[in-house]
Amino acid sequence: MCTRNPVIIVHGGCGNYTEDRKEVCLLEVRKAALQGYRLLQQGGSALDAVEEAAVILENHPLFNAGCGSVLNECGEPELDAIIMDGKSLGTGAVAAVRNIANPTKLARLVMEQTKHVMLSDRGAARFAKTMGFPEVPMESLVTERASERWRRNLQPGSTPVDSQIELGTIGAVALDSDGNVACATSTGGLTNKMVGRVGDTPCIGGGGYADNQSGAVSTTGTGEAIMKMTLARLIVFHMEQGMSPAEAADTGLQSMWTRLQSHGGVIVVNNAGDWGAKFTSENMPWAAATGDVLFYGVAVGDVRTSGTADIPQ
Numbered sequence: 001m002c003t004r005n006p007v008i009i010v011h012g013g014c015g016n017y018t019e020d021r022k023e024v025c026l027l028e029v030r031k032a033a034l035q036g037y038r039l040l041q042q043g044g045s046a047l048d049a050v051e052e053a054a055v056i057l058e059n060h061p062l063f064n065a066g067c068g069s070v071l072n073e074c075g076e077p078e079l080d081a082i083i084m085d086g087k088s089l090g091t092g093a094v095a096a097v098r099n100i101a102n103p104t105k106l107a108r109l110v111m112e113q114t115k116h117v118m119l120s121d122r123g124a125a126r127f128a129k130t131m132g133f134p135e136v137p138m139e140s141l142v143t144e145r146a147s148e149r150w151r152r153n154l155q156p157g158s159t160p161v162d163s164q165i166e167l168g169t170i171g172a173v174a175l176d177s178d179g180n181v182a183c184a185t186s187t188g189g190l191t192n193k194m195v196g197r198v199g200d201t202p203c204i205g206g207g208g209y210a211d212n213q214s215g216a217v218s219t220t221g222t223g224e225a226i227m228k229m230t231l232a233r234l235i236v237f238h239m240e241q242g243m244s245p246a247e248a249a250d251t252g253l254q255s256m257w258t259r260l261q262s263h264g265g266v267i268v269v270n271n272a273g274d275w276g277a278k279f280t281s282e283n284m285p286w287a288a289a290t291g292d293v294l295f296y297g298v299a300v301g302d303v304r305t306s307g308t309a310d311i312p313q
């Protein structure tokens with residue numbers, strides 16, 4: 001029986017954050033990482049830990065996922081999510097779902113209860129109903145902040161959608177004490193996106209990838225660029241070729257910048273418990289818990305907002 005030191009890393013999305021948003025988002029990713037870590041310490045699986053962490057952030061209105069999601073061109077939230085089990089390569093994803101507060105949970109049901117990998121829109125709604133999965137009113141997934149941004153973006157001369165860099169997708173990767181890795185990623189996508197637009201998040205190898213033979217990755221950034229690079233799978237490939245998680249993350253992000261001039265962020269863990277949290281944007285709130293220490297940060301080189309803390313027993 002393989003016993004590993006469990007590890008969990010959580011991110012709250014890459015972008016350019018205001019000072020107060022930095023603080024709150026960092027606090028929440030720390031909470032999510034701690035909650036996931038507790039579960040791992042109690043012998044929980046990597047899959048359960050990443051789901052738990054993702055749901056905590058989906059339930060916080062400041063993140064672009066779940067109840068804080070940005071709105072499409074018609075002013076409606078359409079959500080995407082993926083979850084992947086590195087032991088079996090089992091994957092569940094949902095795309096462009098409405099009236100669902102926790103798409104990560106629905107994605108897990110797709111993985112466990114269907115023979116498919118991804119369900120979208122009407123089919124996902126139908127599946128959710130069959131499973132007795134809770135539907136929520138659309139208004140409960142629309143924050144004042146998301147509405148304001150949507151209205152502002154409708155004004156003539158507003159900043160084009162793809163140059164806005166506050167993305168805020170959330171994600172988690174983990175290694176459990178049995179040596180299994182998993183990832184989960186969840187998002188509202190890009191603000192004022194076309195109806196039916198699906199980004200990288202639910203795409204296997206884009207928004208996430210997990211394989212016990214190497215490790216797990218969750219990504220954040222502009223979905224169109226991440227999909228073109230298959231960024232999560234690319235980073236796993238670099239680990240398969242012998243790179244550490246940090247090197248693989250830097251190399252993948254650098255390739256995306258060089259090839260497509262697109263910023264992004266990733267969290268990565270390998271099957272030995274080495275990990276990395278990297279981004280080429282200004283900010284990405286992240287937290288990692290392992291060996292009873294919590295590591296965290298939101299801006300490269302900013303000692304005021306990054307550091308370590310002992311995890312109380």
Ligand code: GLY
Pocket residue numbers: 167169187188189190198199200201219220221222223224226
């Ligand atoms: N990475 C999130 C999206 O573009 O949908």
